[in-house]
Amino acid sequence: MIQPSDLYLLAPQISLTLLALVVMAVDLFTKKRIVIAATALVGLIVPAAFTIAQVITFNGPQTAFFKMLVVDQYSLFFEIIFLIIAAVIILASYDYIGxxxxxxxxxxxxxxxxxxxxxxxxxxxxxxxxxxxxxxTSFPLYIMAGLIRSDAKSSEAAVKYVLLGAMSSAILLYGFALLYGLTGTTDLQGLAHTFKSFSDGNLMVIVADVLVIAGFGFKISAVPFHMWAPDIYEGAPTPATAFFSVGSKAAGFAALIRVLVYGGLWQVDLVPLVATLSIVAILTMTLGNFVAAVQTNIKRMMAYSSIAQAGYILVGVIGTVGMAYKNPAAAATGTAAVLFFILVYVVTNLGAFSGIIALANLTGGEKIDDFRGLWRRAPLLSVGTALCLLSLAGIPPVAGFFSKVFIFTAAWQLGQPWLVIIALLNSIVSVVYYGRVIKVMFFDEPQKEGRLVTSMSLATSITLASAALLVLTVIVQLVINAANPAAFNLFASLVGR
Structure with a gap:
């Protein structure tokens, strides 16, 4: 029987669903973009208020609906991230959508x-x-990719996204079916409990792990499941691309980490699992960075950049999984570093894409050469975009530098030094293509003269992202301290075993 407390735990999702329906209804009665966008933006206050209330009143993990819903600090951490993404995308997309x-x-x-x-x-x-x-999560993304109905590339992106998304979903479902067949339960805590009695060397568990990694690998655009990202990033509307690059990736990692850790998949055949993730991480970092370095289209460059960033996050996930059995408390610290990295990545990528959207609005171009001399024509836009690119590259003292330091340090301490060395070498490569964009903006001659005026909504989104990066740089330790309990929730059942 459903209890009122269960509905309260579900309040952020329910209120957000109602908001989507209200936005649809408003769109039926008025075609004024400012009214529709304002309804969506202001309406986010309600789910945000419910989420913040759950954070303030949190007194331990709670479950509802036969343990299908888990409300803990880990889920609340990501809910806040997703609401931030929604708010910034609404601001950044206002002029582009029109x-x-x-x-x-x-x-x-x-x-x-x-x-x-x-x-x-x-x-x-x-x-x-x-x-x-x-x-x-996926069905709306497929439609969003093809919303520029007059553009063949947008239609192509939507078709590719649907086909590849369906394939990845099938692979993931096969993996879940194997896990159910092996354990007789679909509950993650039930899986974790059952796997404690399994002996090492179970081939079917290895196959299930590989299928699960492949299914989630599509969502996080990890190699070799990345093939959808470049074409879809280029063909989709730029605000949708920005949403794919942060929302889909953050959600994919949120689910992957919960399944691997909370579901206890690492308890059986840890070595094959770590080996598989390591190969995927190395390929993802290396291909993403080296192919990004030769791109001329800024959206394709950002697509391969996001692939490389997924590789860095996987380094932290590998260290966490590798240490989970030996020292859950230490592994939880590694997961906190991963959560901080994801937060910084989300803020940084939103700022970078706000700059790209602004450029597309002002010039109609998406080539890196279209950024030439942007510093002279749009100083605010240039500084904000450059700050975000420096953070993605991990250049000190921006927050992206600290996020990489934390995640690489955690992986090193958790027993993955060779993987950290490969990640550091890849970070050096990333400086080349991020630096190229900054060089074009600040040191090349502009193609045209005259100032470019950035719209209020885009200027706000870029300013907020830049300010958030600066704030995160100052309060790094506070954010890590806040992420620690969220990560520890995943390992709570393992401590003291």
């Missing part, structure tokens, strides 16, 4: 529904509900 996409209400409603799915991906403790949350 100019290139004649579907204001559809864009905002689809994005909000996808965020609902992302919230569930971070807060579900059962395999079937994780799969349903994944599909709820």
């Amino acid at each position: 100019k290139y996409v004649q579907a204001d209400g559809e864009f905002y409603s689809l994005m909000l529904l996808s965020v609902v799915g992302m919230m569930f991906m971070a807060s579900t403790g059962e395999l079937i509900s994780i799969y349903i949350a994944l599909e709820l």
